[in-house]
Amino acid sequence: MQKEFDDLLEKNFDIKFNDESLLDEAFTQASYVNEHPGKNLKFYERIEFLGDAVYELVVSDYIYRRYPKLPQGRLTRLRAAMVNEHSFSSFARECHFDKYIRLGKGEEKAHARDRDSLLCDIFESFIGAVYLDQGMKPVVKFCHQVIFPKLDEGWFDEFFDHKTELQELAQADGPVDIEYHLLDENGPDNDRRFKVSVTVDDVEKGVGEGHSKKNAEQGAAKQAIKKYTE
């Protein structure tokens, strides 16, 4: 199992631990330690504490540099979306981390392995273990591979109200007039499509499509935001 996990980390993420005991600690729950007394095992919580701060900095640094015009409020909201239990547990599953957690029998029976809160902890403790073993660089590389592409895939969009953000951004230097215009509406009743544009002071800044007018407006606002922040 350990060998299988080592191979997975090396093959998928080019990560090879110098100190395997850090990886063991990061993937061991207290329930497992309690079932193996006298072995002097450690569980993941302290490493998770550190991993939490490491991940937060890596994300902050990335979005700070990537969006040079994004104001603090929106940076903070974006970070909160990326540092979030729901996101973490998905990442952990995607990386197959759930398979390698060491649990006590009771926790195994209680399906702890599928529990979002545990997967969230394990994701953070993995980050902490990589940092302790090899410093920041491989953590940053891991995030570039697993996390940051999700920004472009719209993974964190559900956390945002693009229309409100566009208003904040566009009005940063004074009042402006933002309007949404229905450009097109077609398709049968059960698969209706809407196309909407957004203008700021009568200049078109974005176009969006969707199955509802609301979705199409959010899409248009999202496209317009890009023009203000990239």
Next chain:
Amino acid sequence: MQKEFDDLLEKNFDIKFNDESLLDEAFTQASYVNEHPGKNLKFYERIEFLGDAVYELVVSDYIYRRYPKLPQGRLTRLRAAMVNEHSFSSFARECHFDKYIRLGKGEEKAHARDRDSLLCDIFESFIGAVYLDQGMKPVVKFCHQVIFPKLDEGWFDEFFDHKTELQELAQADGPVDIEYHLLDENGPDNDRRFKVSVTVDDVEKGVGEGHSKKNAEQGAAKQAIKKYTE
């Protein structure tokens, strides 16, 4: 003024900025930018966003390594005490940062320079600016000079209930018997002194003194905690 500040940073903290504009940005409030339109000035908020995460990692890394036996819960409480508006504003004053903030006239009149919340922001944005200019190392060095010695000086003690913590620590591996014993009590009524020891399973682990029995017990517990965590 700028020259004076550069000299202060170099003399007191051995920090010399490569990119002075980062330092300017970190010490400029929005009110100042608004009063100087067309100069394309930036205010500190984005750098503060980053500095917040940098400082949190530096503190987390330090206390993780310094207290190798401290459980996650106590690490988290200690970090919260060290990442705290009250602490930040005191640090900023101690470093004389308040003197070099660029404020608009209205904010100056409203005594913003003495406002804890602003000093807190500026402390974080300073950290962010050093990190952007020179990376982690000088931030860590700065914290070793300004922040970490305060741990030994008891600066963060007010955030802790040492007796509760001692109980948590001592009982981590099973139930134990913790007792406090009054060893001595002397001095006049208006300057009474108490001396108390604490035993864990009848072994003395710490002694404390104070103007009340409660304070003396907290001191004894604090001394005992050291034995468990260092």
